Amino acid sequence: MKLLTRAEELILWAVLRLKKEAYCLPIHAEISRVTDENWSLGSIYMPLDRLVKKGYLVSRLSDSTPERGGRRKRIYRLTPEGYKALKNARKVQDRMWEKMPGKLEDI
């Protein structure tokens, strides 16, 4: 299985976490929060599309909501393959750190 890029991993993670609210803007906000960096929106859309093409995500359009600017949202959801890829990414991380000290202070 091909390893995810960092952006792909963060996006799959955010989609899993956000559940029914997994559309672009919250995904963007969640990733910016957890990485403590400013991501541009384009840096989210393009990997999102790629993940759909790869079969890791599927999307649907929600109904519009009765708020100003409340247009239909494109909601994403993990496929079993996407879930598997994310689990694999995490497994690699676990392997990396399992024999390293807890807070990485022994330099």
Next chain:
Amino acid sequence: MKLLTRAEELILWAVLRLKKEAYCLPIHAEISRVTDENWSLGSIYMPLDRLVKKGYLVSRLSDSTPERGGRRKRIYRLTPEGYKALKNARKVQDRMWEKMPGKLEDI
């Protein structure tokens, strides 16, 4: 602080782990092992160089060893900045998974 790419993170990790044996071929082997993928050597050299340019690694040439083909090795070592960047990458990962179930089975 700019987030590391996946290759950069894996390389800093391997260098930290391999200590005095941190030259390209063992780094390559260690990364292939932990990710369970076949990396080409070029995919190690180029990020290695970049990490040196960014000030995250320094390198020196070892003496040659008395074995067939035992030419001098270029040994890498983390700078304090490199160490800090790796710690930060790990911190982001910890934040990602801290409220997610242990083995990610609740889909």
Next chain:
DNA sequence: AAAGTTTTTATTATATTATATACCTTTGAC
């Protein structure tokens, strides 16, 4: 001892893919 061979390591060139930046478009309510 000189010349060629094999092994280990380092390095470069280039094509492909991913990311970042800066825009533009659509939709719905006010």
Next chain:
DNA sequence: GTCAAAGGTATATAATATAATAAAAACTTT
């Protein structure tokens, strides 16, 4: 018609993957 929220595109830059080549050291052969 304007404003706000969301979706989307174009393009430049950067990173990764692939496929070679080059150098150095010891071994082998003559």
